[in-house]
Structure formats: structure tokens, C-alpha cells
Amino acid sequence: MKPSRPLLSPRPSSRPAAPGRSDVKTARQPMAAQERKLLLLNKPYMVLCQFTDEAGRETLKDHVTEPGIYAAGRLDRDSEGLLLLTNDGKLQAQLTQPGEKTPKTYWVQVEGIPSEEALAALRAGVALNDGMTLPAEARIMAEPEVWPRNPPIRERQAIPTCWLEIKIVEGRNRQVRRMTAHIGHPTLRLIRYAIGTLTLDGLTPGQSRELASSEIPVARPPRPARAAPSRVPATTSAKGPSRSGASDNTSQGASGKGSGRASARRPARKI
Template sequence: MPRTIILNKPFGVLCQFTSEGDRPTLKDFVRVPGVYPAGRLDTDSEGLLVLTDDGRLQTRIADPRHKMEKGYWVQVEGEPGEAALKVLRAGVELPDFETLPAEARRIDEPPGLWERDPPIRVRKAIPTSWLELRIREGKNRQVRRMTAAVGFPTLRLIRYQVGPWELAGLAPGKWREASLSTPV
């Protein structure tokens, strides 16, 4: 029977099981043999990571051709208005590709959000705000590049959803067996 695990990857953790120096990796949190990440999260991103021993499921999640939806909470520098959200919704022209249209909206800070260690940088003269973005791609640093392209650099990035799976109260560094082995 295939295993699928969801992990709330903390900030600063490498999205791999192999050590590189003294940086924490997935092996510091998940001691389940044979599971591997389906997709990646940058070291400076937090949140939902799906691990599985099912190769077909891994491909379905990670391969951009399948366009599995991923949801992010994004704390940005500044206060994006409707014009910036409209660009995100239409697709953002980046130097090496144009993103697919995203669902984008302003939100309040997500309830129950944990403190980040270390905390984000705060500048007294520049406010921060939160966005919810839903994308069907997942190219290298895509969300960060999208918000920067519309003038609002990402300060904190948390993936809260991949396909049918959500963080749903899972604390940083904790994991649980997923309730579905194959997404619908």
C-alpha cells in the first residue's frame, strides 16, 4: 500500500534528505523509509510538503503538465491594490516565461499562524500585507518572482495547500499520514 505523508516544512530546512553541512533536512523531521518529496519548497519557504513512495503520485504532483493547484499565503512588502492583483490574475511576464493566470486576493494574516524563526525583516516606513495565491504551476521561486514583478517583494511564503491536501493545523516540523493516496 503506497504511503503519502504531509509535512509542515519549517523555514530554513532543505527540501531533501541528504545533508549539506549543518543545515537541517527532511531527515531531521520525517524518519519514514522510502518516501520522497513530490515537488519542492525553497529553503526560505515554509509549509505543506507532500512526501510519498508512489512514483505516479509524485509525478502527478510535481510535473507542471498536470497543473495541480497549489495554494500559498504570501506576506509582501507594501499594500498591493487591484491593479497588481489584476496582473497576477492575468499571468505575469517574467524574463524567462509568462506565468499562467493565478487566483489572487488580499487577505488578513491567516488565523493560527505560527511565529517564524527568524522573524521577517520589518521596516517602520513600509507596511506589510498578506495575499492568497493559487497557482497551477510551480516553477523555481515562481511566487516570489511574481510578487516582485508587480512591485511587492515577498517577505514570507507559506504553502498551505497542494491538490486535496491542506496544512489544517499541522505545526511546523510535524507530519501526518495523508487521508488520500491519489488526488481526484
């Protein structure tokens, strides 16, 4: 999927304009609130989060006819639930960039019943093959009243299942499934219920709803990059500690190496 083109800024021309003609090209104007679109879609099971597929599989095109919009984030083909689509590139980035930490809530049917210790591991963060996960919210919930899946999940008669509500602020590939597998409870069904304050309420599988302009989150400007701290080598001073009261030799231990008093050595005692 191609991201929305960035907004362009007008550049004044350094050459004088000819009579009756302007050499300044009109830039694309910022998207007005009434032009911005944000759709909520209840993505059905086994639908790809893209609009075309060479293999002829079911895609978003089979459920969304609005032109010029793109998915803000992804949802695995074998997962269901809330997907956001927008024509606003800034809003798309705000909803998907890892640094924004937009919370996402999942209803997850798992095999077995996790212990409190297993849930505590999810809350604290678990070690996956691509690193530790950030702390999450995890709890056992009552079975939600949701649509039946087609085909239904395969349950083993001897092993019970339960539903978890898991809230994360990351978006790694198949992260929730890997998290539950890590604690010994494979995911059988996964439904994304919410992204931030936007929820799946009132949407059946394949149904979408366009938000009113007053419901659309305001796209924030990108966060400025943090400057890397400069590493300036500490200088040795013979005037004692600085105004902060920190001694220059605190990191050198009791040996006195690198002490700021090196230039004022005590005379050797006479024996």
C-alpha cells in the same frame, strides 16, 4: 533526490522452462493501496527539501523518519508549509508534472499593499525572465493565524505589509516571489497552504501526518502524448470547392493566385 523506480512488466521467456524451474522472472507487482504512503509535512523555515546535505544543514531527515519516501515537488529553503512525501512514483509524477496543473495555494506576506491593478496583473499573468506566467488567482486576505517565524521577518516601520492568497498551477523556481517582486511588492514570508485539496490544517512546523488509504488520491495513468498535426500541402482541384464549402483560394486574396479555377481560364474578350 532519486525518483522511485518505475514498475516493471513481466516478459515471457521464448525458451522452454526446465523441469522444476521457471525462466519467467517475477515482476514487481503494482503497489497495493494499503502499501502506498503519502505524508503531509509542515516544512519549517530554512529546512532543505532533501534528506542529506554535505554542509550539515537541516534537512527532511531531521523531521521525517519513514523510510523509502521522496518529496513530491519542492519548497524553497526559506519558504514554509505543506510538502508531500510518498513512496509511489506514479503519484509523485502526478503531483509534480507541469502538464497535470495541480493547483497550489500560497499565503504570502508582502511589503506594501498591492493595488487592484497590480492584483489584476497577477491574475492575467506577468512576464518573468523565463516567460509569461499562466493566469493565477490572487487576492488580499486577512492576516492568518500562523506560528511565529524564527527568526522573524524584518519589517520597515514606514512601510506597511499585507497578506495575499495566491493560487498557481505552475512550479517554476521561486515563482511566487518573482511574481510579487514584478508588481513591486517583495515577498517577506511565504507559506504553502494547500496542494490540490490537501491542506496544512492541524500541522505545526516540523509535524507530519500519514494519510489513510482512503485519503490518498488515485494515481492516474500518464497522459498519452499528443500527435503533431501532419502538414500536407494543399492540392489544386479543378472541380470547385470541397464538400465543406471552403474555397481553395481563400488565403490567396483577390489576386486569384493559386485559384482552383486556374485550369478553366476565361477566353480573352475581343475588342
